[in-house]
Amino acid sequence: MTEAATSPEPTVAISASGLTRRFGDLVAVNQLDLTVPRGTIYGFLGPNGCGKSTAIRLLTGLLEPSAGEVTVLGQLLRGHEEALKSRIGYMTQKFSLYDNLSVLENLRFVAAIYGVRGQKGRDRIDELLQQYGLEHRCQQLAGTMSGGQKQRLALACATLHQPELLFLDEPTSAVDPQNRRDFWEQLFDLSAAGTTILVSTHYMDEAERCHRLAIMEHGFKRADGTPRELMQSMGATVIEVSGDGLRQLKQQLTVQTAVISASQAGSRLRVLVKDEQRDPLGLLQPFCGAHQLEIVRPSLEDVFVTCTGGRHVG
Amino acid sequence: MWARLLAIITKELKQLARDRMTFGMIVMIPLLQLMLFGYAINTDVRHVPAGVVDLSQSSYSRALLQALSASQVVDFTHNYSSATAAERAITNGEVKAVLYLPADFGERLVNHPAFDSHRERSALTRPVAQWLVDGSDTMVAATIRALRTMPLDELADRSVNAVVPTFEVVEYFNPEQRSVVNIVPGLLAVILTMTMIMFTSAAIVREREHGNMEFLIATPVKPLELMLGKIIPYVLVGLIQVTIILCVGHWVFAVPVRGGLDSLLLASLLFICASLTLGLVISTIAQTQLQAMQMTVFVLMPSILLSGFMFPYEAMPSAAQWIAEALPATHFMRMVRGVVLRQAEVMSLGEDALWLLGFTCIGVLIASKRFHKRLG
Ligand SMILES: Nc1ncnc2c1ncn2[C@@H]1O[C@H](COP(=O)(O)OP(=O)(O)O)[C@@H](O)[C@H]1O
Ligand SMILES: [Mg+2]
Numbered sequence: 001m002t003e004a005a006t007s008p009e010p011t012v013a014i015s016a017s018g019l020t021r022r023f024g025d026l027v028a029v030n031q032l033d034l035t036v037p038r039g040t041i042y043g044f045l046g047p048n049g050c051g052k053s054t055a056i057r058l059l060t061g062l063l064e065p066s067a068g069e070v071t072v073l074g075q076l077l078r079g080h081e082e083a084l085k086s087r088i089g090y091m092t093q094k095f096s097l098y099d100n101l102s103v104l105e106n107l108r109f110v111a112a113i114y115g116v117r118g119q120k121g122r123d124r125i126d127e128l129l130q131q132y133g134l135e136h137r138c139q140q141l142a143g144t145m146s147g148g149q150k151q152r153l154a155l156a157c158a159t160l161h162q163p164e165l166l167f168l169d170e171p172t173s174a175v176d177p178q179n180r181r182d183f184w185e186q187l188f189d190l191s192a193a194g195t196t197i198l199v200s201t202h203y204m205d206e207a208e209r210c211h212r213l214a215i216m217e218h219g220f221k222r223a224d225g226t227p228r229e230l231m232q233s234m235g236a237t238v239i240e241v242s243g244d245g246l247r248q249l250k251q252q253l254t255v256q257t258a259v260i261s262a263s264q265a266g267s268r269l270r271v272l273v274k275d276e277q278r279d280p281l282g283l284l285q286p287f288c289g290a291h292q293l294e295i296v297r298p299s300l301e302d303v304f305v306t307c308t309g310g311r312h313v314g
Numbered sequence: 315m316w317a318r319l320l321a322i323i324t325k326e327l328k329q330l331a332r333d334r335m336t337f338g339m340i341v342m343i344p345l346l347q348l349m350l351f352g353y354a355i356n357t358d359v360r361h362v363p364a365g366v367v368d369l370s371q372s373s374y375s376r377a378l379l380q381a382l383s384a385s386q387v388v389d390f391t392h393n394y395s396s397a398t399a400a401e402r403a404i405t406n407g408e409v410k411a412v413l414y415l416p417a418d419f420g421e422r423l424v425n426h427p428a429f430d431s432h433r434e435r436s437a438l439t440r441p442v443a444q445w446l447v448d449g450s451d452t453m454v455a456a457t458i459r460a461l462r463t464m465p466l467d468e469l470a471d472r473s474v475n476a477v478v479p480t481f482e483v484v485e486y487f488n489p490e491q492r493s494v495v496n497i498v499p500g501l502l503a504v505i506l507t508m509t510m511i512m513f514t515s516a517a518i519v520r521e522r523e524h525g526n527m528e529f530l531i532a533t534p535v536k537p538l539e540l541m542l543g544k545i546i547p548y549v550l551v552g553l554i555q556v557t558i559i560l561c562v563g564h565w566v567f568a569v570p571v572r573g574g575l576d577s578l579l580l581a582s583l584l585f586i587c588a589s590l591t592l593g594l595v596i597s598t599i600a601q602t603q604l605q606a607m608q609m610t611v612f613v614l615m616p617s618i619l620l621s622g623f624m625f626p627y628e629a630m631p632s633a634a635q636w637i638a639e640a641l642p643a644t645h646f647m648r649m650v651r652g653v654v655l656r657q658a659e660v661m662s663l664g665e666d667a668l669w670l671l672g673f674t675c676i677g678v679l680i681a682s683k684r685f686h687k688r689l690g
Binding site: 057060062063064081082085086088090092094095096097098099100101105108109110112113114115117157 | 317318320321324325328329332333524525526527528529530531532533534535687688689
């Protein structure tokens with residue numbers, strides 16, 4: 001079928017070093033080093049325009065890197081893009097199937113393109129229709145479906161040929177919360193079956209579900225690791241302040257150099273204080289006479305805010 | 315390879331069948347163009363609106379007017395009293411031409427050698443009358459000019475065969491000299507150029523604009539499969555159009571198809587493929603559907619003007635002939651007129667056939683080479 005991997009059953013699905021892509025003066029992906037272990041769900045977390053899509057396109061061979069090397073599934077990407085294409089699946093950020101073809105026609109087209117033929121192809125399509133709850137929509141034109149249905153069809157098409165490695169570019173951006181939860185169940189099923197998944201997102205709760213993730217900003221990878229590692233080693237203390245007059249308090253605190261950010265959530269103010277500050281509670285005490293202070297467990301959002309120096313909070 | 319090609323062709327056909335607008339165009343473009351060129355744009359000038367200034371008011375002058383009307387070249391719709399009034403009428407566009415019959419018309423006629431062939435040409439011989447013509451319309455002017463040597467025997471009540479022409483002209487293939495007989499096969503070339511290039515020039519760009527391309531190039535599909543898959547469905551469309559044009563030409567305009575249908579089919583197929591690949595090459599260059607459309611027009615204009623459809627190829631300056639040679643439409647025009655009007659075999663038009671075949675192969679190669687499975 002395809003050329004055999006150079007090393008038997010490598011434990012690393014993707015490894016990239018110094019991966020860079022420029023568009024004119026803009027550096028969309030800057031010196032990205034990446035290691036994605038096989039069988040994991042790996043997340044790219046970052047705001048819009050941070051280079052997630054560009055990084056995925058570089059890793060799938062759709063864009064040529066300005067610098068850097070990528071090895072995918074044990075094979076050098078450069079020069080082997082075509083051979084690798086039958087081993088990877090790619091779900092684009094924008095719906096990229098045919099609006100004026102029906103669900104079934106789209107699936108049949110994709111099956112033929114990947115060479116999943118005959119009875120095997122028909123069985124696979126039936127399986128996918130059932131798995132993604134599209135049996136009753138076989139004849140519906142893809143363009144007339146809802147965001148969640150389109151997303152399920154796109155996932156079905158991207159996994160039709162049972163790829164070893166699956167790229168998903170913001171798969172849940174047009175989908176409601178319930179559908180998002182179901183979608184992640186399906187990703188865990190795929191992962192359990194041995195598929196390595198690289199998924200980009202700007203939702204914290206989704207990022208938290210990944211085995212490992214990379215936090216990206218302005219084309220740079222700011223941090224990576226498991227969500228737990230990231231939270232433990234984030235280099236800041238999270239203090240929740242509760243009481244009245246939080247708006248003024250927030251203003252006073254954010255000008256302190258040791259305070260990374262302060263953001264309000266209901267009747268509480270969540271303050272991130274740098275770890276260089278020996279006594280974070282002592283720092284805040286003078287400002288909050290009548291308020292209650294409590295050190296809490298950091299969330300992934302706190303990690304993100306710390307990594308990006310508080311530049312991406314409202 | 316074949317399964318993937320088949321899948322792409324099936325997909326294109328299904329999309330085409332669901333695109334009512336495009337589907338309508340496939341049928342409407344040939345019909346509309348046939349009606350326009352067949353009826354409205356008629357280069358056989360007949361029934362030119364004309365006026366008369368008859369100062370002689372004789373039985374001879376009435377006989378001349380009758381003879382002219384009978385020829386159907388002019389329709390005398392107005393009478394004017396003087397040459398000045400006639401000039402004004404031409405300026406206003408009331409009539410295209412005015413026949414001025416002087417007061418001594420009868421005398422001039424009798425002295426004219428065309429009226430009385432025994433009479434020698436003498437100093438007294440003068441034209442019997444004068445035509446005032448709106449020369450801004452060259453087609454009308456040329457038609458009236460052709461009346462200069464009209465025989466006058468009829469007026470003298472003699473049988474018409476008295477004049478012995480210098481040359482005898484035998485018209486093969488289009489004895490009535492109707493221009494529609496020449497236009498309909500030519501339209502085949504123009505309509506196919508227009509629709510074939512238009513359909514495929516949008517083919518790749520459209521998928522890019524709709525975002526389908528990003529998924530497609532991430533699959534193992536090969537550029538050649540994609541290119542062929544985009545062309546083949548439209549070959550069918552082209553053949554449907556050829557059928558429409560020839561049927562309407564035959565039933566409505568009585569244009570005969572003299573050559574064999576197999577020759578015609580082969581010539582059409584070659585030209586359809588050449589035009590489709592040209593469109594495909596455009597599609598790999600254009601960034602948007604609008605650009606693709608502009609480039610289509612850029613090719614279409616010279617194809618209409620230089621291919622021999624509008625003006626005879628032989629009469630064009632050599633620079634224009636060079637450009638014309640590069641256009642598939644020119645080669646097809648030659649072939650199709652040969653086959654439809656002169657009963658030629660495609661094999662006797664081998665050079666043009668080979669040229670189209672070569673154009674197609676090179677076009678497909680260029681398009682597949684130019685099409686990279688990359689973004690940006
Ligand atoms: N083809 C391109 N040409 C020029 N600039 C691009 C192109 N693709 C992406 N960019 C730029 O690169 C940056 C990263 O874009 P992208 O990877 O799409 O971000 P994300 O997917 O994280 O939202 C953006 O500033 C974007 O404008
Ligand atoms: Mg993106």
